[in-house]
Structures are given as structure tokens and as C-alpha cells.
Amino acid sequence: CAIDNNQIFQICVDNYWTNSSCTSGNYCLYRGGAATCVDKATAEAPQIPCNTINATQCFNGDSTIYQICYQNIWTNATCDEGTVCGVSKGNAVCHDPSQPIVDIPVEPCNDNGAKECVVGNEALYRVCTKGLWTNLTCDSTNVCRENDGRVVCVDKDKADLSLTMHTLFAPSAYRAHENKAASLRLSYSWGASALLTVAAFAFGAGL
Incomplete structure (x- = not known):
């Protein structure tokens, strides 16, 4: 690699060093005894x-x-x-x-359906599926967090502020709240009304 320009490498041609340039956006990196053109991330x-x-x-x-x-x-x-x-x-x-990949490492688990964040990679969480842990990727730039025993994917920029977004658990079906005491009172009211109606009819027939 050229000393004064990290985008230029040199080749020995006819016993003379000849300069050559890496393609746009690439830089020269000397590794393993050879000069190689690599992208900026690799070079740095x-x-x-x-x-x-x-x-x-x-x-x-x-x-x-x-x-x-x-x-x-x-x-x-x-x-x-x-x-x-x-x-x-x-x-x-x-x-x-937008299409998270699924990875099934050879790691057994016992609690089918259990979920947990993957240690070492906050973009992944895993689910116990058919006795094996299955890795899944949070959408976009979301990261995995655990909150009150639940595993959730949250916006990376808000991970320390909120743990309520992008839950991994499907919401439960809505069930209307039933007031048993009110139901009993309603049943008693209807029963009493019916009894009074029958009594009034019988009394009227006797007259």
C-alpha cells in the first residue's frame, strides 16, 4: 500500500513499483503479506x-x-x-x-413456547419450539428487552425509556366482563316477577 495515499496500492512491474488505485470507496489494506482493496469498514x-x-x-x-x-x-x-x-x-x-430469518441452533429446551432475549446479540430473541431454541430477529432497528417476565422488541433509541412497544406475545381475545352478582339479581328479579304473575292469575281465577 502507498504510504501517502490509502486508496493506492503498488505492483512491482519490470522491477519498478507501479501505482494502482482501488475502486471508488475502497482502501488499501496490507494483510497476510499482500495488499488488498477493501471497503472503508474493513479498512478501519x-x-x-x-x-x-x-x-x-x-x-x-x-x-x-x-x-x-x-x-x-x-x-x-x-x-x-x-x-x-x-x-x-x-x-x-x-x-x-422486513423478513426476519429463523435460525434453529442445536440447543434443547423444555418449556415449549417460552421466549427470552439472546445473550450477546440484542437484535435477537429466541422461542422454544419443538424442544429446540429457535432464534428470531426483531424488526428493523428494534432490540430485545425483558420486562415483568415478558420478552418484547422495542425501538433501540427508546429501549431504556419504554418496554411496552412491539410485544412478542399475541394479544388475548377480548372477553366482556361478567358481573355474577348482577346476573344473580337479574335472575331473581325475573323469577319473582313470574311468580307474582302466576299468583295473580290464580287469585283472579278463584274470584
Whole structure:
């Protein structure tokens, strides 16, 4: 990479260094003994070691970035415009945020239908489905929070102010409140009226 311009890399041609430019928006990054053109997010990312080559993960802090284990360093990459990073079968994938992806990790659970936030990724929550935890993604930029034993997805900017939005639980069907005491009084009133009517009829017939 050129010392004075991070968008230029150099190639040795006929024993002379020849300058070449990265495409627009990309920058030169020297890694693994070679100069490579990468996007800005990758160029500015700290070098964090990794062990499994080609492993992927979502980048914590920016839903549009995912990371690939390249030459034992986590290397940032950017999702296509309009997509965000999610996890499917243990791998990072870019997807349409309006269609949350479902991930079923091999992790058993006992309480079918139970829900909880996923530790380490506030954009995910999980549901116990058929004995396995299933990861789901909150819509848009919402994040998972737990409140009074319930799991909810809330606006990230308001996560510390309100925990009542975007509940993950379907609302219960409306049931009209029934006042048993009033019903008993009403039944007694109708019964008494009927008894008086019968008595009056019998008394009139006797006359």
C-alpha cells in the first residue's frame, strides 16, 4: 500500500513499483503479506484474531456489517444496500430486514413456547419450539428487552425509556366482563316477577 495515499496500492512491474488505485470507496489494506482493496469498514476495523478460516459472524454494533475469518483475522464486509446481517444455521447472512430469518441452533429446551432475549446479540430473541431454541430477529432497528417476565422488541433509541412497544406475545381475545352478582339479581328479579304473575292469575281465577 502507498504510504501517502490509502486508496493506492503498488505492483512491482519490470522491477519498478507501479501505482494502482482501488475502486471508488475502497482502501488499501496490507494483510497476510499482500495488499488488498477493501471497503472503508474493513479498512478501519481493529484486527481481532480468529481460529476457524472462513467462519462468519455478524458485527456487534452495526447490523449492516458482517465478519469473515480471513487469514486468522476477523475481516469486515458490508451487506448489500437495504439488507442487514442475521444468523442462519450458525452462519452470518445478509437478508431483507422486513423478513426476519429463523435460525434453529442445536440447543434443547423444555418449556415449549417460552421466549427470552439472546445473550450477546440484542437484535435477537429466541422461542422454544419443538424442544429446540429457535432464534428470531426483531424488526428493523428494534432490540430485545425483558420486562415483568415478558420478552418484547422495542425501538433501540427508546429501549431504556419504554418496554411496552412491539410485544412478542399475541394479544388475548377480548372477553366482556361478567358481573355474577348482577346476573344473580337479574335472575331473581325475573323469577319473582313470574311468580307474582302466576299468583295473580290464580287469585283472579278463584274470584
